[in-house]
Amino acid sequence: xxxxxxxxxxxxxxxxxxxxxDEHLHGVILAGGLGTRFxxxxxxxxxxxxxxxxSKRTMIQETAERLAPLIPPSRIWxxxxxxxxDEVARQLPALDRSQLLIEPVGRNTAPAIGLAxxxxxxxxxxxxxxxxxxxxxxxxxxxxxxxLAAAAEAAAAEPVLVTLGIAPTRAETGYGYIESGQxxxxxxxxxxxxxxxxxEKPDRSTAERYIESGRYAWNAGIFVWRASVILDQIGAHLPxxxxxxxxxxxxxxxxxxxxxxxxxxxxxxYARITPISIDYGVLERSSHVWVLAVDCGWNDIGSWAALYxxxxxxxxxxxxxxxxVAVGSERALVHTEGPLxxxxxxxxxxVIATSGAVLVCAxxxxxxVRKVVEELERRGRTDLL
Amino acid sequence: xxxxxxxxxxxxxxxxxxxxxDEHLHGVILAGGLGTRFxxxxxxxxxxxxxxxxSKRTMIQETAERLAPLIPPSRIWxxxxxxxxDEVARQLPALDRSQLLIEPVGRNTAPAIGLAxxxxxxxxxxxxxxxxxxxxxxxxxxxxxxxLAAAAEAAAAEPVLVTLGIAPTRAETGYGYIESGQxxxxxxxxxxxxxxxxxEKPDRSTAERYIESGRYAWNAGIFVWRASVILDQIGAHLPxxxxxxxxxxxxxxxxxxxxxxxxxxxxxxYARITPISIDYGVLERSSHVWVLAVDCGWNDIGSWAALYxxxxxxxxxxxxxxxxVAVGSERALVHTEGPLxxxxxxxxxxVIATSGAVLVCAxxxxxxVRKVVEELERRGRTDLL
Numbered sequence: 001x002x003x004x005x006x007x008x009x010x011x012x013x014x015x016x017x018x019x020x021x022d023e024h025l026h027g028v029i030l031a032g033g034l035g036t037r038f039x040x041x042x043x044x045x046x047x048x049x050x051x052x053x054x055s056k057r058t059m060i061q062e063t064a065e066r067l068a069p070l071i072p073p074s075r076i077w078x079x080x081x082x083x084x085x086d087e088v089a090r091q092l093p094a095l096d097r098s099q100l101l102i103e104p105v106g107r108n109t110a111p112a113i114g115l116a117x118x119x120x121x122x123x124x125x126x127x128x129x130x131x132x133x134x135x136x137x138x139x140x141x142x143x144x145x146x147x148l149a150a151a152a153e154a155a156a157a158e159p160v161l162v163t164l165g166i167a168p169t170r171a172e173t174g175y176g177y178i179e180s181g182q183x184x185x186x187x188x189x190x191x192x193x194x195x196x197x198x199x200e201k202p203d204r205s206t207a208e209r210y211i212e213s214g215r216y217a218w219n220a221g222i223f224v225w226r227a228s229v230i231l232d233q234i235g236a237h238l239p240x241x242x243x244x245x246x247x248x249x250x251x252x253x254x255x256x257x258x259x260x261x262x263x264x265x266x267x268x269x270y271a272r273i274t275p276i277s278i279d280y281g282v283l284e285r286s287s288h289v290w291v292l293a294v295d296c297g298w299n300d301i302g303s304w305a306a307l308y309x310x311x312x313x314x315x316x317x318x319x320x321x322x323x324x325v326a327v328g329s330e331r332a333l334v335h336t337e338g339p340l341x342x343x344x345x346x347x348x349x350x351v352i353a354t355s356g357a358v359l360v361c362a363x364x365x366x367x368x369v370r371k372v373v374e375e376l377e378r379r380g381r382t383d384l385l
Numbered sequence: 386x387x388x389x390x391x392x393x394x395x396x397x398x399x400x401x402x403x404x405x406x407d408e409h410l411h412g413v414i415l416a417g418g419l420g421t422r423f424x425x426x427x428x429x430x431x432x433x434x435x436x437x438x439x440s441k442r443t444m445i446q447e448t449a450e451r452l453a454p455l456i457p458p459s460r461i462w463x464x465x466x467x468x469x470x471d472e473v474a475r476q477l478p479a480l481d482r483s484q485l486l487i488e489p490v491g492r493n494t495a496p497a498i499g500l501a502x503x504x505x506x507x508x509x510x511x512x513x514x515x516x517x518x519x520x521x522x523x524x525x526x527x528x529x530x531x532x533l534a535a536a537a538e539a540a541a542a543e544p545v546l547v548t549l550g551i552a553p554t555r556a557e558t559g560y561g562y563i564e565s566g567q568x569x570x571x572x573x574x575x576x577x578x579x580x581x582x583x584x585e586k587p588d589r590s591t592a593e594r595y596i597e598s599g600r601y602a603w604n605a606g607i608f609v610w611r612a613s614v615i616l617d618q619i620g621a622h623l624p625x626x627x628x629x630x631x632x633x634x635x636x637x638x639x640x641x642x643x644x645x646x647x648x649x650x651x652x653x654x655y656a657r658i659t660p661i662s663i664d665y666g667v668l669e670r671s672s673h674v675w676v677l678a679v680d681c682g683w684n685d686i687g688s689w690a691a692l693y694x695x696x697x698x699x700x701x702x703x704x705x706x707x708x709x710v711a712v713g714s715e716r717a718l719v720h721t722e723g724p725l726x727x728x729x730x731x732x733x734x735x736v737i738a739t740s741g742a743v744l745v746c747a748x749x750x751x752x753x754v755r756k757v758v759e760e761l762e763r764r765g766r767t768d769l770l
Contacts, residue, residue: 039727040725040727325757325760325761325764327753327756327757327760328750328753328756336743339724339738339739339740339741339742339743340425340741340742340743340761340766340769341742341743341745342424342425342742342743342744342745342746342754342757343745343746344744344745344746344747344750344751344753344754344756344757345746345747345749345750345753346734346745346746346747346750347747349731349734349745351743351745353724353743354724355724355740356724356725357724357725357726357727358721358724358725358726358727358736358738358743359727359729360726360727360728360729360731360734360736360745361727361728361729361730361731362729362730362731362732364730365713365729365730365731366729368712368713368729368730369727369729371712371713371729372710372712372727372729375710375712376710376725379710381725384725
């Protein structure tokens with residue numbers, strides 16, 4: 001998966017020409033991730049989505065800019081935590097502070113999406129929401145936006161929950177899969193299927209079977225639906241959450257001081273919410289879920305190793321950012337924020353250097369970086385977390 | 386070669402009892418090394434011999450202390466460069482400033498030894514000099530001192546150049562070898578041989594043949610001779626150097642301001658000296674060279690990999706100094722002067738971290754660290770050199 005990260009030439013003109021950039025389409029960016037897998041660059045105040053690890057711009061900036069031809073800043077909302085809100089505001093200056101929905105505490109995606117749906121619906125009863133993680137990379141943004149526009153058209157027309165299913169490129173065991181059923185309809189020339197089932201992360205042989213069948217796609221956590229429809233479905237499948245959300249008055253809280261952590265109603269509500277994902281809480285239980293297959297060079301950048309996969313390597317296969325000298329070394333990912341990093345005779349390593357900490361990791365063990373974070377927590381090294 | 390670095394129990398009492406700690410025995414420590422192989426810890430002002438890389442004490446401190454039961458500080462001389470003299474003085478406070486012989490510029494070992502011989506001879510016409518590199522490790526200091534004392538006895542009795550030949554423990558291709566000839570004599574119960582030949586670094590098969598024959602030892606650059614004898618031999622084999630040295634008046638220069646770089650006679654003399662090693666310039670040309678075989682856990686710590694060999698590893702085979710977290714990693718050498726270093730899933734690596742630079746090196750490529758230094762020189766990165 002070495003797709004270029006930026007779309008060089010292809011234009012989004014057809015989106016505008018065909019009027020798909022609908023004025024009721026809102027972007028909801030979920031930016032609540034803790035990002036322990038990107039230690040030592042990421043930390044509590046600077047999780048992965050707030051870091052410039054794929055390009056010179058941060059991942060949340062890339063996410064917002066990727067939507068720009070389709071959704072202007074005035075219709076983009078970010079759900080985030082109090083620790084990160086100031087930095088989000090700094091990185092996305094085109095957003096009004098009222099467009100930041102600040103959760104007092106993380107409760108997984110269903111409450112975050114419910115909160116956003118209430119806010120969006122209050123501002124626009126006809127709103128269609130595109131829900132997007134803040135920390136994914138998209139190699140072909142035009143293909144992505146074209147799919148998003150088609151999904152928005154479907155969601156505007158039908159009371160359904162549309163998921164984007166990423167066309168799989170390998171028998172990956174680290175993702176959930178969406179199984180397509182019958183064709184449900186055609187919008188903007190794209191076929192939508194009913195979702196037959198959601199599947200948890202499979203074992204290797206199951207994943208291989210999925211790929212062969214051609215009916216399975218990766219679940220990227222990218223969804224499109226009317227705000228009113230998802231609120232209705234939350235009411236049907238997560239009635240407790242719906243009741244708690246109903247105690248909030250988005251307009252009122254907003255008028256006072258924005259939906260901030262300080263909002264007493266929000267804090268009280270979140271204290272009573274049980275964490276649950278939108279996938280498990282709603283999508284897997286609903287019979288109104290569609291999937292649109294999309295091939296857009298998606299990568300969730302789930303680890304330093306995944307970052308290596310999306311960056312263009314030099315002739316030795318190295319991806320080097322910052323002050324680096326590489327001698328006889330191949331297929332290394334180096335990212336330094338300060339100290340010079342010198343490599344000698346090493347292969348397939350990840351080296352991340354900050355002024356306070358240095359990570360040296362075998363690329364194939366990049367998922368285990370969280371063990372370092374756990375060990376630092378055990379040692380009480382809050383200075384490095 | 387995992388010998389302990391410190392001799393725990395064996396006493397040097399027999400040395401004193403047998404009167405071998407001769408009052409005419411002087412120690413001459415050569416501390417002119419630039420230490421590029423220990424970048425980024427070593428640099429121009431702090432070469433390897435001035436760093437605490439084997440123990441908590443610096444290598445030159447270890448070298449001086451190792452001699453203590455045999456040679457008191459008052460008879461220890463250090464040949465070093467102007468850049469390092471202040472730090473040498475700081476690290477060896479028992480030495481008088483006049484015992485530091487400061488070369489205006491490095492000219493390899495023959496001039497350094499000639500200069501020291503003149504100085505030592507001026508202070509004690511009967512002096513026997515033990516010449517010792519400042520940056521070697523000795524696993525069994527008692528065995529080392531016993532050999533040194535025997536060599537001193539031989540050198541006091543005979544007008545010969547005694548080399549210590551290190552009993553080889555492997556077919557090393559990185560060292561020069563000393564080939565033993567006929568037995569030359571016995572002193573302090575030890576057999577001394579004539580040197581049949583010096584051999585440059587051999588190829589693998591030659592090194593294996595050397596080891597099998599049992600007649601070859603590593604040349605460690607450790608020599609014992611009377612100051613008057615080495616001066617005589619320099620006169621015979623390096624007459625140009627001898628003439629230049631003869632223009633110096635050690636007593637006079639010393640009286641003024643010590644033999645410092647500022648000494649105008651010394652600076653003028655060194656400007657005219659051609660660099661040459663004592664091995665090539667004198668030992669290989671002389672017919673008065675003896676060798677005493679010694680097995681003392683010698684290691685020249687020629688690279689970070691060699692340092693790993695002399696340090697006691699933990700249960701995972703790691704040697705970790707400073708603030709380190711190791712997850713699923715084996716046989717690593719980590720030395721950090723500041724930043725926390727975290728290892729994940731790596732094996733046989735060397736990681737050295739300072740506030741300004743981080744080295745990540747495959748242990749088997751540790752000799753290539755000099756290429757980093759060369760590259761930094763090319764880039765003009767004097768901040769890191």
